[in-house]
Amino acid sequence: MAKTTYKKKEIKTKEWKLKYPLTEEQEAIANSPDPSVMGEAVAGSGKSTTMLEMLSRKMVDFDGKAFLTLFSKSLQEELAPYATPRLSITTKHALGLKLFYANRIKPFVDKNKSRNLIIKDLGFDPSS
16 A cells, blocks of 8 residues: 655744734633633634634743644644744644554544445445
8 A cells, every 4th residue: 555645834934913903802702811712703703813812812921832723724724824832733633643643543544434324324335
């Protein structure tokens, strides 16, 4: 079986600066004393901006490292330039894969999962 290697993108880091003032709701989240915050908002409402502003404010008085895990690869790529040695930005899938490899566990990928589910749940083979 051939081994696939992926080239990592070279990412130039950026310093975080707000372009526009935060709304009252965004300020409340950015200034929250709670280390774990969950928010819900529509697309384009400033969730990423609020998250980065909150992290930049909290990192000032924090000596440790922060870990930001996201569901979306596209959001991770958008925020990647703001990562620092103290702030790691990754997707939940990448984190899980790192944990597998760190513990020397080779993840099993069932290449026929969708087909097998269709056979099981719908009772027919889509490939025939």
